[in-house]
Amino acid sequence: xxxxxxxxxxxxxxxxxxxxxxxxxxxxxxxxxxxxxxxxxxxxxxxxxxxxxxxxxxxxxxxxxxxxxxxxxxxxxxxxxxxxxxxxxxxxxxxxxxxxxxxxxxxxxxxxxxxxxxxxxxxxxxxxxxxxxxxxxxxxxxxxxxxxxxxxxxxxxxxxxxxxxxxxxxxxxxxxxxxxxxxxxxxxxxxxxxxxxxxxxxxxxxxxxxxxxxxxxxxxxxxxxxxxxxxxxxxxxxxxxxxxxxxxxxxxxxxxxxxxxxxxxxxxxxxxxxxxxxxxxxxxxxxxxxxxxxxxxxxxxxxxxxxxxxxxxxxxxxxxxxxxxxxxxxxxxxxxxxxxxxxxxxxxxxxxxxxxxxxxxxxxxxxxxxxxxxxxxxxxxxxxxxxxxxxxxxxxxxxxxxxxxxxxxxxxxxxxxxxxxxxxxxxxxxxxxxxxxxxxxxxxxxxxxxxxxxxxxxxxxxxxxxxxxxxxxxxxxx
Ligand code: NAP
Numbered sequence: 001x002x003x004x005x006x007x008x009x010x011x012x013x014x015x016x017x018x019x020x021x022x023x024x025x026x027x028x029x030x031x032x033x034x035x036x037x038x039x040x041x042x043x044x045x046x047x048x049x050x051x052x053x054x055x056x057x058x059x060x061x062x063x064x065x066x067x068x069x070x071x072x073x074x075x076x077x078x079x080x081x082x083x084x085x086x087x088x089x090x091x092x093x094x095x096x097x098x099x100x101x102x103x104x105x106x107x108x109x110x111x112x113x114x115x116x117x118x119x120x121x122x123x124x125x126x127x128x129x130x131x132x133x134x135x136x137x138x139x140x141x142x143x144x145x146x147x148x149x150x151x152x153x154x155x156x157x158x159x160x161x162x163x164x165x166x167x168x169x170x171x172x173x174x175x176x177x178x179x180x181x182x183x184x185x186x187x188x189x190x191x192x193x194x195x196x197x198x199x200x201x202x203x204x205x206x207x208x209x210x211x212x213x214x215x216x217x218x219x220x221x222x223x224x225x226x227x228x229x230x231x232x233x234x235x236x237x238x239x240x241x242x243x244x245x246x247x248x249x250x251x252x253x254x255x256x257x258x259x260x261x262x263x264x265x266x267x268x269x270x271x272x273x274x275x276x277x278x279x280x281x282x283x284x285x286x287x288x289x290x291x292x293x294x295x296x297x298x299x300x301x302x303x304x305x306x307x308x309x310x311x312x313x314x315x316x317x318x319x320x321x322x323x324x325x326x327x328x329x330x331x332x333x334x335x336x337x338x339x340x341x342x343x344x345x346x347x348x349x350x351x352x353x354x355x356x357x358x359x360x361x362x363x364x365x366x367x368x369x370x371x372x373x374x375x376x377x378x379x380x381x382x383x384x385x386x387x388x389x390x391x392x393x394x395x396x397x398x399x400x401x402x403x404x405x406x407x408x409x410x411x412x413x414x415x416x417x418x419x420x421x422x423x424x425x426x427x428x429x430x431x432x433x434x435x436x437x438x439x440x441x442x443x444x445x446x447x448x449x450x451x452x453x454x455x456x457x458x459x460x461x462x463x464x465x466x467x468x469x470x471x472x473x474x475x476x477x478x
Contacts, residue, residue, distance in 0.1 A: 005086070005180040005187075008036050008203055011049035012196030015042060021176050021203060026092040026323040027313035028358040035179045037204035043171075043212040046200040050142040050169040051218045053197030058139045058167040062117040065165055068194045069113035073106040075188035083153070087181045088314035091152055092322040092361070093277050095314055098153075104441070105157035105185065108459070111443030115464055116165030130477040137468040139167030140244055141220030144213035146206070146234075148226045149325055150280045152178035154441070155225050156185055158458045160199065166467035168221070171200045171213065175226075177325055179203040210234065220244060221467065225282075228407070228452050246456025246466050248282070248448060250381045251409030254402040255285040255438075256424070258395065259293045261414035265436060267301035270387065273412070273438035275309055275365055278321050279385040280329070282453075283410035283432065283440055287371065287378050288389045289398045295391045299369055302387060303349050309365045311354045321385050323361035330361050333384035336377040337366070340388065345377070346370045350386070373401045381407070395424065403429045409449035412438055431457075 007014040020034035036042075057065075076083060080102045087098035124133040143163045147155040156172060163170050174182030186201045202209055213219045214237040221244035224234050228249040238245040255273075257266045274285045290298045314322040324330045330353070337351055350366030363385055371378055371388040378388060392398040402411055411430040415421055425433045431449040432440050441447050446457035456466050 005183045006034050006036070007183065008038060008042070009186055009190055009199065009201050010042060010046045011200070012190065017042070021179070023090050023180055025089050026325055026359060026361045027315070032089050033180055035183065035203045038202050038209065040208065040212065043202060043209055046171045046202055047142065047212070047216050047218055049197030050171050050200055053195055054142055054169045057169050057195060057198045060167070062119065065116050065167065066113040068192045069109050069161060069164060071192035072189045073109040073113070075191055076102055076106045076109070076185065079188065083181065083184055085315070086184050087153055090180050091149060091178050092325060093314050094319045094322055097277060098314065101151060101153045104154045108154070108157045108443045109161040112161035112165040112464065115461060118461070119166065119464065119468065132475040132477065134473045134475070136471050136473065138471055140467050140469050141168060142218055143168045143170050143221045143223060143467065144210070144219050145170055145172045146210060146222070146224045146226065147172065147174045147182065149175035149177035150277060150282070152181045153185055156182050159223050159225070160189070162458070162464045163467045164198065166464055168467050169198045171202060173202050173206065173209045176203065176206065214238065214240070214243065217241060223456070223466070224248070231454060247454035248456070248458060249452065249454040250407060251282045251449060251453050252286045252379070252381055252405045252407040253283055253410040253412060254287055254289050256289045256398045256402060256411070256413035257291060257294065257298055258413065258415040258420060259291045260416050260420070261436070262416060263294060263298050263301055266414040267298060267305055269412070269414070269436070269438050271302060271305040274387045275306070275321055275385050278324055278363070280325060280383050285387070285412060285438070286382055288387055289392050289401060290389055292391045292393055295389070299348060299367070299389055302389070303367050306349055306365045306367050306387070311362055311364065313358070321365055323359050324363060324384060326361070329383060330363055333363055333382060333386060336380065336382060337368070337386065340368060340371060340375050340377045343372070343375055344370055345375065345388070373404070379405070395420070399424065399427050406452040407449065408451035409453035410434065410440055
């Protein structure tokens with residue numbers, strides 16, 4: 001695909017640089033395009049323009065902001081096919097998943113376009129006769145938004161839409177692995193005729209861009225989605241100015257299968273979730289915890305399903321699992337499997353790179369059993385198409401294993417007993433719990449984690465609150 005995506009947007013204008021970053025298709029190692037690698041002065045220009053644009057944008061009515069957001073969503077759906085192709089080309093995910101992700105972008109944008117009209121304040125009963133207490137919500141200011149490569153469209157939409165709906169202006173820095181889809185999505189936002197400087201996008205060195213954004217006092221909030229290690233570094237940077245920050249970080253989701261559950265439903269849900277996006281999902285299942293009474297049956301049901309998964313380039317009809325994003329990702333999967341095997345884990349299916357003449361980044365959908373909670377593969381975010389199965393003896397042991405992780409993003413469990421559903425949901429230390437299913441990311445629900453999986457929520461009115469400040473006004477009547 002030879003689309004012109006070799007630009008950034010600053011102050012409503014396309015900019016290009018002589019220095020560029022090459023973007024590679026992980027399914028064939030071909031360079032698909034070049035994007036700018038911005039210099040300090042570009043970052044400065046973006047901050048200047050977003051700061052200038054803030055005054056007018058923040059004073060617009062919610063209906064005006066809704067208009068631009070609705071137009072943006074419409075533009076994305078009009079170009080759903082071509083956007084999905086760009087996404088598949090640089091990220092590797094199957095076209096059907098990429099097509100669905102563009103729709104998810106539009107859904108998030110539309111939801112926040114509406115919700116922006118419901119940024120209500122509050123009147124509080126006073127403590128004296130002549131006092132009046134009101135609370136208003138105001139946009140936080142100019143926001144810096146840093147996004148990852150695994151959902152390179154949805155993560156941009158899930159941050160930009162609430163920020164704009166709240167009245168903030170933005171500077172987005174997408175992942176260098178997948179910058180072209182972010183730029184293409186931005187092209188559609190700029191095409192709505194939105195005021196200059198309201199929405200800016202910069203590609204290039206992550207440290208250069210993020211340092212400038214963190215160090216500038218005009219940036220009032222940073223929102224980051226990515227790995228926990230980088231999130232920790234950014235959290236400490238934010239402390240220098242007590243800058244607002246929200247962090248959507250890594251996860252280590254358990255899927256606990258209790259003996260009273262419907263095992264076919266559990267196997268379907270586990271395989272659908274585990275192998276989506278080649279297992280590169282923050283809320284993706286990391287380990288399957290199977291009760292010892294049903295472990296054998298469940299393992300067989302999972303293997304049957306996994307053996308039917310078709311691996312291949314994302315643009316090939318019927319592909320369900322594409323390549324991993326880069327060499328570092330596949331090396332990590334290989335070393336985790338190697339170590340687990342050495343420590344006694346059994347490969348039930350898969351367990352090696354998948355044959356492919358065009359790229360070394362395909363990995364076979366894999367199931368491993370005899371896994372112990374102490375193994376690195378159970379402790380770390382695998383981020384690959386591997387399902388390790390750990391056996392447990394009783395509910396308390398499963399909860400203990402799940403809660404021992406420093407991560408707390410998503411957990412899933414399967415049970416047909418309503419008492420168990422409440423008891424286990426309340427005991428699991430995670431921000432999101434999926435019971436008898438794994439769908440979590442919808443615009444109206446608060447997506448996010450606890451512990452080392454981050455702070456703040458995206459989606460829902462809680463996600464909008466992340467871009468708003470509370471102001472309490474006490475009026476003394478004469
Ligand atoms: P990453 O390496 O942390 O990168 C994420 C973003 O941060 C990219 O834009 C990257 O830019 C930038 N970045 C890298 N180093 C930086 C630094 N020192 N300072 C500032 N920015 C920096 O994460 P990833 O590999 O792209 O994404 C995978 C991770 O994201 C996984 O851990 C996954 O669980 C997590 N994730 C979480 C959620 C959630 O909602 N909780 C959603 C999706 C993904 P460059 O590419 O230019 O380096």
